[in-house]
Amino acid sequence: MDISFRPATSADAAALRLVFGEEPSEEQLAMAGGDIARARRFRRLMSATIAGPAGIRRTTVAVSDGEVVGLLQAGAEAGDSITPALVWGLLRTFGFPGVIRFLRRDRLRGRVHIPPPAGAYHVAEVHVLDSRRNQGIGAALMAEAERQAGASGARLMSLTTTTSNPARHLYERSGFRVVETREDADFLALTGVAGHILMVKDLAPPPDRPGR
Numbered sequence: 001m002d003i004s005f006r007p008a009t010s011a012d013a014a015a016l017r018l019v020f021g022e023e024p025s026e027e028q029l030a031m032a033g034g035d036i037a038r039a040r041r042f043r044r045l046m047s048a049t050i051a052g053p054a055g056i057r058r059t060t061v062a063v064s065d066g067e068v069v070g071l072l073q074a075g076a077e078a079g080d081s082i083t084p085a086l087v088w089g090l091l092r093t094f095g096f097p098g099v100i101r102f103l104r105r106d107r108l109r110g111r112v113h114i115p116p117p118a119g120a121y122h123v124a125e126v127h128v129l130d131s132r133r134n135q136g137i138g139a140a141l142m143a144e145a146e147r148q149a150g151a152s153g154a155r156l157m158s159l160t161t162t163t164s165n166p167a168r169h170l171y172e173r174s175g176f177r178v179v180e181t182r183e184d185a186d187f188l189a190l191t192g193v194a195g196h197i198l199m200v201k202d203l204a205p206p207p208d209r210p211g212r
Protein backbone atom coordinates (compact mmCIF):
# COMPACT_ATOMS: atom_id res chain seq x y z
CA MET A 1 0.00 0.00 0.00
CA ASP A 2 1.31 3.39 -1.01
CA ILE A 3 0.92 6.13 1.62
CA SER A 4 2.22 9.67 1.32
CA PHE A 5 2.07 12.57 3.73
CA ARG A 6 1.50 16.28 3.16
CA PRO A 7 0.37 19.33 5.16
CA ALA A 8 -3.43 19.71 5.21
CA THR A 9 -5.04 22.64 3.41
CA SER A 10 -8.47 24.25 3.78
CA ALA A 11 -9.63 22.06 0.86
CA ASP A 12 -9.19 19.03 3.18
CA ALA A 13 -11.72 20.23 5.81
CA ALA A 14 -14.51 17.83 4.75
CA ALA A 15 -12.08 14.91 4.44
CA LEU A 16 -10.69 15.64 7.92
CA ARG A 17 -14.21 15.56 9.37
CA LEU A 18 -14.75 12.20 7.69
CA VAL A 19 -11.51 10.79 9.14
CA PHE A 20 -12.32 12.15 12.62
CA GLY A 21 -15.74 10.50 12.30
CA GLU A 22 -19.00 10.96 14.14
CA GLU A 23 -18.79 8.15 16.70
CA PRO A 24 -18.09 9.63 20.14
CA SER A 25 -15.41 8.04 22.33
CA GLU A 26 -16.53 6.58 25.66
CA GLU A 27 -15.10 9.67 27.37
CA GLN A 28 -17.07 12.02 25.07
CA LEU A 29 -20.24 10.00 25.70
CA ALA A 30 -19.73 10.43 29.43
CA MET A 31 -19.05 14.17 29.01
CA ALA A 32 -22.44 14.37 27.27
CA GLY A 33 -24.11 12.74 30.29
CA GLY A 34 -24.55 9.40 28.47
CA ASP A 35 -26.94 10.91 25.87
CA ILE A 36 -25.77 9.47 22.50
CA ALA A 37 -27.46 12.12 20.32
CA ARG A 38 -25.89 14.89 22.41
CA ALA A 39 -22.52 13.07 22.37
CA ARG A 40 -22.65 12.99 18.56
CA ARG A 41 -23.34 16.77 18.50
CA PHE A 42 -20.40 17.22 20.90
CA ARG A 43 -18.23 15.07 18.60
CA ARG A 44 -19.24 17.30 15.64
CA LEU A 45 -18.24 20.34 17.69
CA MET A 46 -14.81 18.77 18.34
CA SER A 47 -14.62 17.89 14.66
CA ALA A 48 -15.17 21.55 13.73
CA THR A 49 -12.16 22.43 15.94
CA ILE A 50 -9.99 19.70 14.37
CA ALA A 51 -10.97 20.74 10.82
CA GLY A 52 -11.09 24.49 11.57
CA PRO A 53 -8.40 26.91 10.34
CA ALA A 54 -6.20 26.59 13.47
CA GLY A 55 -6.51 22.78 13.41
CA ILE A 56 -5.71 22.55 9.70
CA ARG A 57 -2.53 24.59 10.16
CA ARG A 58 -1.11 21.90 12.45
CA THR A 59 -2.42 18.89 10.53
CA THR A 60 -0.59 16.40 8.35
CA VAL A 61 -2.73 14.13 6.20
CA ALA A 62 -1.97 10.59 5.05
CA VAL A 63 -3.03 10.03 1.46
CA SER A 64 -3.56 6.67 -0.24
CA ASP A 65 -4.80 6.38 -3.86
CA GLY A 66 -5.63 10.09 -3.82
CA GLU A 67 -7.87 9.70 -0.74
CA VAL A 68 -7.21 11.26 2.68
CA VAL A 69 -7.11 8.18 4.95
CA GLY A 70 -5.53 9.55 8.13
CA LEU A 71 -4.65 12.68 10.06
CA LEU A 72 -1.95 13.68 12.51
CA GLN A 73 -1.79 16.79 14.70
CA ALA A 74 1.52 17.11 16.48
CA GLY A 75 3.95 19.69 17.81
CA ALA A 76 3.22 21.74 20.91
CA GLU A 77 0.05 20.91 22.88
CA ALA A 78 -2.77 23.00 21.40
CA GLY A 79 -4.16 24.02 24.79
CA ASP A 80 -7.85 24.26 25.64
CA SER A 81 -8.52 27.89 24.78
CA ILE A 82 -12.25 28.60 25.14
CA THR A 83 -13.21 30.65 22.09
CA PRO A 84 -16.59 32.43 21.70
CA ALA A 85 -17.45 29.99 18.88
CA LEU A 86 -16.77 27.05 21.24
CA VAL A 87 -18.93 28.57 24.01
CA TRP A 88 -21.75 29.10 21.48
CA GLY A 89 -21.37 25.52 20.21
CA LEU A 90 -21.41 24.15 23.78
CA LEU A 91 -24.56 26.15 24.53
CA ARG A 92 -26.26 24.82 21.40
CA THR A 93 -25.16 21.25 22.20
CA PHE A 94 -25.92 21.13 25.93
CA GLY A 95 -28.34 24.00 26.64
CA PHE A 96 -27.64 26.40 29.51
CA PRO A 97 -28.07 24.03 32.52
CA GLY A 98 -26.38 21.33 30.44
CA VAL A 99 -23.29 23.53 30.01
CA ILE A 100 -23.00 23.90 33.78
CA ARG A 101 -23.15 20.10 34.15
CA PHE A 102 -20.65 19.74 31.26
CA LEU A 103 -18.22 22.14 32.94
CA ARG A 104 -18.54 20.16 36.19
CA ARG A 105 -17.68 16.95 34.31
CA ASP A 106 -14.86 18.77 32.51
CA ARG A 107 -13.39 19.73 35.90
CA LEU A 108 -13.28 16.01 36.78
CA ARG A 109 -11.50 15.36 33.49
CA GLY A 110 -9.00 18.02 34.54
CA ARG A 111 -8.07 15.81 37.52
CA VAL A 112 -6.71 13.09 35.21
CA HIS A 113 -5.26 15.39 32.54
CA ILE A 114 -1.46 15.08 32.31
CA PRO A 115 0.37 18.02 30.71
CA PRO A 116 3.09 16.96 28.26
CA PRO A 117 6.72 17.45 29.34
CA ALA A 118 8.20 20.86 28.40
CA GLY A 119 9.89 20.81 25.00
CA ALA A 120 8.43 17.46 23.98
CA TYR A 121 7.07 17.02 20.46
CA HIS A 122 3.50 16.17 21.44
CA VAL A 123 1.26 13.93 19.34
CA ALA A 124 -2.17 15.46 19.99
CA GLU A 125 -4.36 13.61 17.47
CA VAL A 126 -3.94 10.47 15.37
CA HIS A 127 -6.95 9.23 13.43
CA VAL A 128 -7.44 6.79 10.59
CA LEU A 129 -10.52 6.53 8.38
CA ASP A 130 -12.77 3.86 9.89
CA SER A 131 -12.79 1.73 6.72
CA ARG A 132 -8.96 1.78 6.49
CA ARG A 133 -8.00 0.76 10.04
CA ASN A 134 -5.72 -2.18 10.89
CA GLN A 135 -3.74 -1.82 7.66
CA GLY A 136 -0.69 -0.14 9.21
CA ILE A 137 -1.71 3.47 8.48
CA GLY A 138 -1.67 4.37 12.19
CA ALA A 139 1.88 3.00 12.51
CA ALA A 140 2.91 4.97 9.39
CA LEU A 141 1.44 8.16 10.93
CA MET A 142 3.43 7.54 14.12
CA ALA A 143 6.60 7.11 12.02
CA GLU A 144 5.79 10.39 10.24
CA ALA A 145 5.31 12.12 13.63
CA GLU A 146 8.74 10.85 14.65
CA ARG A 147 10.28 12.15 11.42
CA GLN A 148 8.73 15.59 12.09
CA ALA A 149 9.90 15.54 15.71
CA GLY A 150 13.46 14.72 14.61
CA ALA A 151 13.38 17.48 11.98
CA SER A 152 12.22 19.99 14.63
CA GLY A 153 15.24 19.11 16.78
CA ALA A 154 13.12 17.65 19.61
CA ARG A 155 14.75 15.01 21.81
CA LEU A 156 11.52 13.69 23.31
CA MET A 157 8.07 12.81 21.98
CA SER A 158 4.96 12.54 24.12
CA LEU A 159 1.27 11.68 23.92
CA THR A 160 -1.59 11.13 26.32
CA THR A 161 -4.51 8.77 26.05
CA THR A 162 -7.02 7.07 28.31
CA THR A 163 -6.01 4.05 30.39
CA SER A 164 -8.40 1.87 28.35
CA ASN A 165 -7.71 3.03 24.76
CA PRO A 166 -6.54 0.04 22.67
CA ALA A 167 -4.38 2.49 20.68
CA ARG A 168 -1.88 2.10 23.55
CA HIS A 169 -0.64 -1.09 21.88
CA LEU A 170 0.12 0.82 18.68
CA TYR A 171 2.04 3.43 20.68
CA GLU A 172 4.03 0.72 22.49
CA ARG A 173 4.84 -0.90 19.16
CA SER A 174 6.03 2.55 17.99
CA GLY A 175 8.49 2.70 20.92
CA PHE A 176 6.53 4.76 23.46
CA ARG A 177 6.45 3.83 27.15
CA VAL A 178 4.07 4.83 29.93
CA VAL A 179 5.73 7.24 32.37
CA GLU A 180 2.71 8.49 34.32
CA THR A 181 -0.82 7.34 35.09
CA ARG A 182 -3.46 9.60 36.66
CA GLU A 183 -6.61 7.93 37.89
CA ASP A 184 -9.53 9.35 39.79
CA ALA A 185 -12.42 7.48 41.43
CA ASP A 186 -14.99 10.19 40.58
CA PHE A 187 -13.80 10.30 36.95
CA LEU A 188 -14.09 6.48 36.80
CA ALA A 189 -17.61 6.60 38.24
CA LEU A 190 -18.58 9.23 35.66
CA THR A 191 -16.93 7.83 32.54
CA GLY A 192 -16.17 4.15 33.18
CA VAL A 193 -12.55 5.04 32.33
CA ALA A 194 -9.98 4.93 35.16
CA GLY A 195 -7.90 7.85 33.91
CA HIS A 196 -5.22 9.02 31.52
CA ILE A 197 -1.67 7.88 30.77
CA LEU A 198 1.35 9.89 29.59
CA MET A 199 3.61 8.04 27.15
CA VAL A 200 7.00 9.25 25.92
CA LYS A 201 9.67 8.21 23.47
CA ASP A 202 13.29 9.38 23.58
CA LEU A 203 14.76 10.38 20.25
CA ALA A 204 18.38 9.73 19.40
CA PRO A 205 20.48 12.87 18.83
CA PRO A 206 21.25 13.55 15.15
CA PRO A 207 24.31 11.47 14.11
CA ASP A 208 26.31 14.51 12.94
CA ARG A 209 25.94 16.22 16.32
CA PRO A 210 26.77 13.49 18.86
CA GLY A 211 26.18 14.36 22.50
CA ARG A 212 24.05 17.44 21.83
Ligand SMILES: CC(C)(COP(=O)(O)OP(=O)(O)OC[C@H]1O[C@@H](n2cnc3c(N)ncnc32)[C@H](O)[C@@H]1OP(=O)(O)O)[C@@H](O)C(=O)NCCC(=O)NCCS
Pocket residue numbers: 126127128129132133134135136137138139140160161162165166167168169170171173
Ligand atom coordinates in the same frame (compact mmCIF):
# COMPACT_ATOMS: atom_id res chain seq x y z
C1 LIG B 1 -5.72 4.38 16.78
C2 LIG B 1 -5.78 4.36 15.26
C3 LIG B 1 -5.23 5.69 14.74
C4 LIG B 1 -4.90 3.22 14.74
O1 LIG B 1 -4.88 3.30 13.30
P1 LIG B 1 -4.63 1.97 12.40
O2 LIG B 1 -4.34 2.41 11.02
O3 LIG B 1 -5.73 1.01 12.59
O4 LIG B 1 -3.28 1.41 13.10
P2 LIG B 1 -2.40 0.18 12.64
O5 LIG B 1 -3.08 -0.61 11.57
O6 LIG B 1 -1.02 0.65 12.38
O7 LIG B 1 -2.38 -0.66 13.99
C5 LIG B 1 -3.57 -1.14 14.58
C6 LIG B 1 -3.62 -0.73 16.03
O8 LIG B 1 -4.77 0.04 16.33
C7 LIG B 1 -5.09 -0.11 17.72
N1 LIG B 1 -6.53 -0.35 17.81
C8 LIG B 1 -7.23 -1.45 17.53
N2 LIG B 1 -8.56 -1.23 17.74
C9 LIG B 1 -8.67 0.06 18.14
C10 LIG B 1 -9.76 0.89 18.53
N3 LIG B 1 -11.04 0.44 18.52
N4 LIG B 1 -9.50 2.16 18.93
C11 LIG B 1 -8.24 2.63 18.96
N5 LIG B 1 -7.16 1.87 18.59
C12 LIG B 1 -7.38 0.61 18.19
C13 LIG B 1 -4.26 -1.25 18.25
O9 LIG B 1 -3.20 -0.67 18.99
C14 LIG B 1 -3.74 -1.90 16.99
O10 LIG B 1 -2.46 -2.39 17.19
P3 LIG B 1 -2.29 -3.99 17.43
O11 LIG B 1 -2.93 -4.63 16.23
O12 LIG B 1 -0.82 -4.18 17.50
O13 LIG B 1 -3.01 -4.28 18.70
C15 LIG B 1 -7.23 4.11 14.74
O14 LIG B 1 -7.72 2.93 15.34
C16 LIG B 1 -8.18 5.26 15.08
O15 LIG B 1 -8.28 6.23 14.34
N6 LIG B 1 -8.91 5.11 16.20
C17 LIG B 1 -9.89 6.09 16.64
C18 LIG B 1 -9.22 7.32 17.17
C19 LIG B 1 -8.26 7.04 18.32
O16 LIG B 1 -8.55 6.27 19.23
N7 LIG B 1 -7.11 7.71 18.24
C20 LIG B 1 -6.15 7.67 19.29
C21 LIG B 1 -6.53 8.68 20.32
S1 LIG B 1 -5.33 8.79 21.57
